[in-house]
Amino acid sequence: MRHVAVIGSGPAGYYSAEALQKQFGDDVRVDVIDRMPVPYGLIRFGVAPDHQSIKAVSRRYEKVALSDNVRFCGNVLVGRDVTVPELLELYDAVILATGAPNDRPLGIPGDDLPGVIGSAAFVGWYNGHPEFAGLDPPLDVAAAAVIGNGNVALDVARILAKTPHEFVGSDIVAHAFGALGNSAIRRIHVLGRRGPHQIAMTPKELGELGHLEDAVPEVDLEDFPPALDDALLEPGQRKSVTYLREFASLTPDKARTIVFDFFARPLRIEGEGRAERLIVEKTRLDDRGAAVGTGETYAVECGLVVSCIGYKTPPIEGVPYEEDRGRFANSGGVIEAGPNGGLYCVGWARRGPSGTIGTNRPDGYEVAEKIAADLAAVGGRKSGRAGLDTLLDSRGVELVTFRDWQRIEAAEAARARAGSPREKFVAIEEMLGARGR
Numbered sequence: 001m002r003h004v005a006v007i008g009s010g011p012a013g014y015y016s017a018e019a020l021q022k023q024f025g026d027d028v029r030v031d032v033i034d035r036m037p038v039p040y041g042l043i044r045f046g047v048a049p050d051h052q053s054i055k056a057v058s059r060r061y062e063k064v065a066l067s068d069n070v071r072f073c074g075n076v077l078v079g080r081d082v083t084v085p086e087l088l089e090l091y092d093a094v095i096l097a098t099g100a101p102n103d104r105p106l107g108i109p110g111d112d113l114p115g116v117i118g119s120a121a122f123v124g125w126y127n128g129h130p131e132f133a134g135l136d137p138p139l140d141v142a143a144a145a146v147i148g149n150g151n152v153a154l155d156v157a158r159i160l161a162k163t164p165h166e167f168v169g170s171d172i173v174a175h176a177f178g179a180l181g182n183s184a185i186r187r188i189h190v191l192g193r194r195g196p197h198q199i200a201m202t203p204k205e206l207g208e209l210g211h212l213e214d215a216v217p218e219v220d221l222e223d224f225p226p227a228l229d230d231a232l233l234e235p236g237q238r239k240s241v242t243y244l245r246e247f248a249s250l251t252p253d254k255a256r257t258i259v260f261d262f263f264a265r266p267l268r269i270e271g272e273g274r275a276e277r278l279i280v281e282k283t284r285l286d287d288r289g290a291a292v293g294t295g296e297t298y299a300v301e302c303g304l305v306v307s308c309i310g311y312k313t314p315p316i317e318g319v320p321y322e323e324d325r326g327r328f329a330n331s332g333g334v335i336e337a338g339p340n341g342g343l344y345c346v347g348w349a350r351r352g353p354s355g356t357i358g359t360n361r362p363d364g365y366e367v368a369e370k371i372a373a374d375l376a377a378v379g380g381r382k383s384g385r386a387g388l389d390t391l392l393d394s395r396g397v398e399l400v401t402f403r404d405w406q407r408i409e410a411a412e413a414a415r416a417r418a419g420s421p422r423e424k425f426v427a428i429e430e431m432l433g434a435r436g437r
């Protein structure tokens with residue numbers, strides 16, 4: 001019997017568990033460990049609440065979670081309740097699927113002012129992450145600046161722009177739904193340090209901005225290269241740029257405007273005791289496509305700044321880490337393979353924060369194959385889940401099972417407002433209480 005611990009129950013974690021099942025069949029026991037009492041990581045706390053079709057992938061992970069040889073171990077924090085070296089003693093292989101939940105710092109003067117928020121915190125706030133429930137972002141201001149030209153910037157801009165009616169069918173949490181419903185924000189600037197051809201936004205997500213109930217996107221065609229140059233783009237990017245060009249013909253006849261500021265590099269944030277304006281420098285592209293400052297600056301008046309410039313994996317003591325890339329040091333997902341148990345990583349903890357949810361699937365399959373090769377000569381000597389239970393018991397850690405999660409999920413569905421699939425519990429104690437034990 002092979003015993004494998006997967007740390008993290010998001011997409012990368014469950015794709016790995018699925019791959020291990022396919023690789024080893026009945027000859028494997030997989031424990032999927034998560035610090036939260038609820039599973040699915042990014043699906044619950046990262047994917048936008050109005051993108052329910054994306055969140056539906058959790059049904060695939062549920063199928064894996066419900067099989068006999070996979071177990072969910074929630075409410076267990078690696079580093080506090082159990083260490084990686086201890087897990088390596090207990091399991092034949094340990095896979096880090098811890099994602100990239102920390103913001104990359106903006107690193108400009110004024111980024112510590114109240115009203116300047118990283119996307120991990122802002123997204124965590126509207127998605128009911130227990131750490132960010134009390135964020136209370138300033139929405140009593142006329143304008144917000146969203147820094148970055150990726151899909152997270154689009155998520156944040158769209159959530160700020162939507163009417164309460166547009167959240168019907170979503171699972172946005174009550175505190176965010178109420179606050180956004182009373183928001184005074186009318187202008188949302190989306191700032192890219194490069195141009196329309198360099199955006200990291202995907203067409204479907206960008207196209208949504210053209211169909212909002214009470215907000216209209218605004219672009220300046222002066223920022224665009226000649227239309228003929230679009231032919232040089234790969235098809236997805238060309239479609240995105242076509243949407244952007246189409247935004248130029250929309251009539252600004254709605255209460256809110258989403259303004260695309262291209263070639264705009266944030267220099268500093270100013271304000272008396274809180275963010276009041278963002279000073280940006282106009283840029284141009286050098287011959288390698290990088291943004292270089294032109295020396296020309298202007299101010300964007302805004303009381304809320306959300307930086308959406310990428311994420312980092314939190315380091316774990318003793319695990320080799322690449323500081324500049326914000327991920328574990330690894331070679332094709334292998335951190336350290338050895339006869340006494342191997343350490344692997346998958347998903348954003350392996351590659352950094354890139355790609356869609358499905359991009360994490362091949363990672364899991366590749367690592368399962370590597371584990372099979374590394375374990376060819378060993379395996380069967382570790383105590384696995386029995387050993388973990390003994391250790392956690394001795395430390396008074398209360399493990400949350402998948403059955404517990406199903407009760408929590410049912411309780412969330414039972415208290416949902418009309419049209420919403422669930423009303424999420426936000427505090428850990430509420431989640432634990434809803435297990436009904």
Ligand code: NAP
Pocket residue numbers: 051106147148149150151152153155192193194198199200202205265266308309310311353354355356
């Ligand atoms: P991303 O796609 O890497 O975009 C980051 C953006 O931040 C880029 O436009 C980048 O500009 C900019 N940036 C980086 N450092 C900056 C700085 N110091 N100052 C100004 N701008 C800076 O990252 P993301 O938006 O966080 O998304 C992460 C991953 O999740 C992506 O793969 C994304 O597609 C995915 N995602 C998908 C969905 C969806 O499918 N619905 C939703 C959300 C996220 P440069 O290009 O100039 O570096």
